[in-house]
Amino acid sequence: MAQIDLSRISVREGNELIRKYGEAGENVEVLNPDARHHIGVGLTAPITVKVRGSAGYFCAGLTDGARFEIDNNVGWGLGDNIYKGTVVVGGNAGAIAGVAIRGAEIIVKGNMGSRSGQVMKAGTLLCCGNANFMAGYMMYGGRIIILGDSGERVGEDMSAGDIYVAGKVQSLGSDAQLIDLPGEELDDILAFLDKHKIPFNGTFQKVANAGTKLRYGTAEPQMRSLPFFSFSGKSDYWNSKVQEDIHIKSQIGRYRIRGYGGARPLPHMTDLAFRKPIRPDLADAEIAKKVNLYTEIGGIHGAQPLKLSMPVMVAPMSYGALSASTKRAIGLASTLSGIAENTGEGGMSDAQRNAAKQLIFQCLGGRLGWNIHDMKRADGLEIYISQGAKPGLGGQLMAKKVTPQLAKIRGIPSGIDLRSPSRHPDILGADDLVIKVEEFREATGYKLPVSVKLGAGRVRDDIKIATKDGFDFVELDGMQGSTGAGAAEVLEYVGIPTLAAIIEAIEALEEIHARDKIQLVLMGGLRDGIDAVKAMCLGADAVAFGTATIVAGGCIACMQCHIGQCVTGIATQDPEHEKRYKPDIESRNIHRFFESVRWQMAAITNALGYDDVRKLSRDDLVALTPEAAAITGLPYEPEHRDETDAIAIKAS
């Protein structure tokens, strides 16, 4: 057995050695762990790791197939997201033991902290002592066995899975109930205890989901075909949009859920113009070659950056909200145009991975589809905190779209109205977040950029935290961003406009003298290369297109993404609908749209007198409205309006 002494080497060096021993099939003994974090993170070889003392946060996290034996205590997040494998802890475990596990066997001989087994998908978490409050919080599957007392609110908002308590059930969580324990399940538990040599005499009470909150009481009715253009149009006070809104609420008796973006007019890039009259050379097909658009994103702290042929990415959109065919088409288009694609919530499919040359893998609070193997084959890792369309809230995927196939990749029961958690189990503040970022870096050998997706809310504070927590870049999403499903009121009224978001972000970074410490990718209702150039002028390092990408690929903006019966085959999981979507054709359409963005960015940059997109600055802009001037601090010069309209028409 090989030995690693953490009093002599760092955890990072130790983990590299553990992985090397793993490849050689040699077991490892870790000496002097002294409660250090991230021990064994990212190990995917079937060896045994013995930790001679206490371990810190995320011990054995993001691993597959290994066996960990920890002599003493562990900190928060024991066995985070383990795929398969065994972990035995001799002492106590901190909060969220077994968080998001996907099939491990975890044995804690002592007590467990609060929220153990949060968002777990499969596997067994055994606690031989007492659990603290909310064991099984939002669990989607698997089982928790507690030989002592349950703690308060056991099974809070669990969707599925089983919790067995041998001691006292102190109180039940929301949507949890006590049910009879079937004899064969007791036999299974006793066999499990026997296998791990845990002496036990007694019986159990079983806690399971009560089924009152898995579906909305009323389904979301399909709307009349009222496309975005009339929905958001300038009609009278009691217009068709308002009437439809009232009609639907009179049927469902709650807030409405719909797809697409907000329809309220807000100050945006269209309220800005270029300061000097520009005349792009429309005949010059080669203009993109005269301007340097090549951009690297994510290499600021030494990771391998994303290499973008222009400062453009695809915004995060999930397989789930979108069909597999659509994700494939977007992936192909991103490869053709030399930019990066993003998985969004809900996991990475082979088709997606194969289609996109550069793919960012997104991690959300529900850890749906999150796993070490896809992390390792990603080109970037992203922690989603929130999004512009619904800042502070989790995702929604209505039951119609939660098909068995989709449920499998996400690790959840099929056919539920999936309301993803709005918070991460292990990110409750900037101090925890820094430990989480480090876990991802450890798991992937510090090779991949780690970014954060932020919906614009308290931008000033959030950007500072993102910088201090060591992210490589931020994807900053303003309130004009769209979604596959969100509460209508939130889409329209919650958040900060994209324009204000980028201004606040840049100011925040200047306040802490850190503009060179992080990169900013702006998104949220950006529609073309003109918007992109304006975003770059205001200080963004790159932009991302979401809605524009799917519109380029056939979306008709009917706003029924949440229903799951998308006539274009984009926002659906129904094979009958999806078969209408032709990824090979649509990928070319999306690619051509990206190329039009390239042409616009190059032509405008060139016409402004620069040979490099990084030379753009806010001095190139003016504001056309008093609101935009107040938000941006740019000079209010409405006389530029005619000029702008002319360019927009010609260039687009």
Next chain:
Amino acid sequence: MCGIAGIMFKKTGDGRNTSTGQALIDMLDGCQHRGPDSTGFALYGDTHQGHLKLRFFVGSGDEADKAIARIKDVLSANSASIDDEETIGNNYRVVVTFSGDLQKLAYELEHAAKVISIGSSLEIIKDVGTAHDVDHTYHVQNFTGTHGLGHVRLATESDVKPEAAHPFWATGFADIAIVHNGQITNYWKMRRRLEQRGFEFNTDNDSELIAVYLADKLSQGIALEDALKTSIDDLDGTFSFLVSTKDEIGYAKDRLAVKPMVMYETDDMIAIASEEVSLNKLFPGKALNTTEPAPGTYRTWHR
């Protein structure tokens, strides 16, 4: 957005361990990842009858000279005679003999300069940088005493300034300090109530409120343990905090247990920290039998 640490050596008399400064440096070094911006210490040394130790941020050069002159004016007007004084880092430290109304003196000094701490036993040392940076400037490791608190801070909403660092002194009350991890959401409501009763606040930091809240209770003759008990109901938000007085150290933890806390107790000492890794810094290579305080609990230890 931070890490906290506290230690008390319980044994008295000859042979007792009093290496509080060094112990806190080690513990904070262990959790510096939780807060790289600034580091602070609350240290309790020997008490001499009638003496007060005062520490101020005075900056440097001309600015410092002016601040020190203003401080001396207030001290003289309040019949506080200077026994010892020194300038170290951006601090002015002065020991005075004083027997008047401490709160009045403290508020007048607040208006003259930036007070860091006042106490017969307590001295707070805090500045931007790591535990080792602050030790380098202020020689924290030389401090001996029975107990103390420490804090590392990641500045989020306020600037990276020495005065925004923890620990916080309970403005106007001698010898009370706190370190806090979390956020008090009913800060303004609680602060207004205390202000209406004549208390003054030195900063807009929610952690200062906890110190003043507890000091107010103590000054009414309420035991620290009882004050901690009511704090769990009266304070809204997320918190794990440590408090210290001349002879006591204590903790309180909110019911949501959002902010971590681990403790290790022997016959000789009690050590509490955000993470076990800090406790292990005191006992390298040992597997410690630690406990995690339950949500919504509090406790105190006397020396």
